[in-house]
Amino acid sequence: MTLATHDFGDGNGPVPAQRHSNGNGWVADTATVEATAYVGEDAQVSGTAQVSGNAWVSGTAQVFGNARVSGTAQVFGDARVSGDARVSGDAWVSGTSQVFGNARVSGTSQVFGNARVSGTAQVFGDARVFE
Numbered sequence: 407m408t409l410a411t412h413d414f415g416d417g418n419g420p421v422p423a424q425r426h427s428n429g430n431g432w433v434a435d436t437a438t439v440e441a442t443a444y445v446g447e448d449a450q451v452s453g454t455a456q457v458s459g460n461a462w463v464s465g466t467a468q469v470f471g472n473a474r475v476s477g478t479a480q481v482f483g484d485a486r487v488s489g490d491a492r493v494s495g496d497a498w499v500s501g502t503s504q505v506f507g508n509a510r511v512s513g514t515s516q517v518f519g520n521a522r523v524s525g526t527a528q529v530f531g532d533a534r535v536f537e
Contacts, residue, residue, distance in 0.1 A: 414452040416470065421452070431463065443475075446482075455487075467499075471506075479511075483518075497529075501536075 411420035412432045422435040431445030434452040439445055443457040446464035451457055453470040462480040469475055471488040480498040481487050487499060489506040499505050499517045507524040511517055515529045519536035529535055 412450075414450055414468075414470065416452065423452075426451075429464070437469075449481075453488075461493075465500075473505075485517075491523075503535075 409422055410424055412423035413420045423432050426433045426439055426445040427441060429444045430447045431449040433439045433445060437451045437453060437455045439451055439457040442460055444462045445451055448466045449463040451463060451469045455469045455473045457463055457469060458476045460478045461475045463469055464482040467481045467485045469481060469487045473487045473491045475481055475487060476494045478496050479493045481493060483500040484502045485499045486504045487493055491505045491509045493499055493505060493511045495512045496514045497511045501518045501520060503517045503521045505511055505517060505523045508526050509523045510528045513530045515533040517523055517535045521535045523529055523535060
């Protein structure tokens with residue numbers, strides 16, 4: 407039996423990974439993605455990241471490090487969620503935005519364009535952060 411590998415472009419080279427059953431995106435064997443979550447064909451989840459509930463990761467988006475995406479949150483476009491960041495509820499992160507560090511994005515908030523949310527920042531409620 408041949409183990410599948412994928413290079414997530416993080417400097418670790420090809421690592422054991424599988425295509426997710428809901429969307430066909432790449433998921434590292436060290437990451438956790440629930441069957442109810444969606445990982446689109448060109449999206450990637452790696453490191454010890456977790457995607458749970460009915461969350462979506464699509465486009466060329468990446469969730470990595472120890473990041474968590476949960477609820478019905480969406481990460482799409484060319485967005486990146488990494489570090490210990492959390493995206494939850496009905497929030498979404500899109501465009502070329504990055505959420506990293508210990509940042510939290512929740513509620514119905516939106517991070518889009520080329521925005522950066524980092525450190526211990528919290529974006530919640532119906533807030534919008536862009537460009």
